[in-house]
Amino acid sequence: MPWRLKEVIPEALKKAGGKEKLKRGLVLAAWREVVGRELAQLSEPLALEGGALTVRVADPVTAHQLTYSRLALLRRYEEQFPGVVKEIRFVVGPLEKEPETPKTPENPERLLWASRRALELSEKAPLELREKVARAALALLQKDRGEPCPICGSPSPKHPCPTCRRLLESPWVRKEAERLKRGRPTGLEGEALLVARHLARQSLLSEMEALYPQALRDETLRPLLRDLAQRFRTLFPGETLPEAVRSLLAKEA
Structure with missing residues (x-):
């Protein structure tokens, strides 16, 4: 057969x-x-x-x-x-496969000049913001690679940059952002920390914006608004509160 x-x-x-x-x-x-x-x-x-x-x-x-x-x-x-x-x-661990899209070779002289200039500009910023300022300055000095990402400052043709977009969706980073928002320490560093701070900032601003109209009518809610404002000031000492919130709390002082 x-x-x-x-x-x-x-x-x-x-x-x-x-x-x-x-x-x-x-x-x-x-x-x-x-x-x-x-x-x-x-x-x-x-x-x-x-x-x-x-x-x-x-x-x-x-x-x-x-x-x-x-x-x-x-x-x-x-x-x-x-x-x-x-x-x-x-x-x-490091990946062994070749990247799908090869990077455009850098001009060594231009990169060296841009790096030195970015460091000079960052030294004028507050200590906690120097890394982000340096990234943003470097991106602006290398416009052929795109404008700086609004979160990490890295040059990218898309905003947020691919790394930050991925981190924004990470449950781990979101959880750490909640810890930061509540004044608790975090073990994050680098881009992950910048994304967590960005999420915490957006969340605090959103909560203050939602609570403000209610606190304007109901004085018993103002301590909650003051607590949110204090957490925002602690986490972002170089930034100012929204004008409406700042004005209302100033009257209470």
Whole structure:
């Protein structure tokens, strides 16, 4: 009885161990589709062993975001490869894959001049704002790379910049922003801290704006407005309160 091709190939793969290798290859190749294009650029699948898929990610924030979405990722894998991927583990480290869009080479002399000038300008700013001022100044001095991101100050053709947009959606960063808003310490640093401060600032301003009309009519609500204002001043000492809020609280003093 002649063999049929569709019956022979699976059996041959099984005998050679090729079926499992093929399955692992398909699982790794499907990572981009499962996780989405943006996060796929910040991660890469490494291995599938014993039902556990190991994925390397570029930074701790991305690792936290993917860990938060782990169950959803497992469900997507289950739809494509039933019973194959039972766990996903994330490790932080430098990615080995080539970036999708190569960066435009910098002019070394222009970059050196722009960096020195940005540092000079930042020295005139308050200590807590120097890093952000330096970033903004550097972006303005390198207009070919885009205007400065309003959050981190990094040059970018899109605002907020891709890094800040990703951090704005991070549940971890949002949680830390709530801690900052309540006057509690945070372990964030770099862009993640700047984004958390931005979120805390927007939240405090929004709450003061919503409470002001009520506090204007009801004096018992003014202590709440004063508390929000005090937290805003503590977190952002270089900024002024909204004029209406400042005027109302000045009358109470």
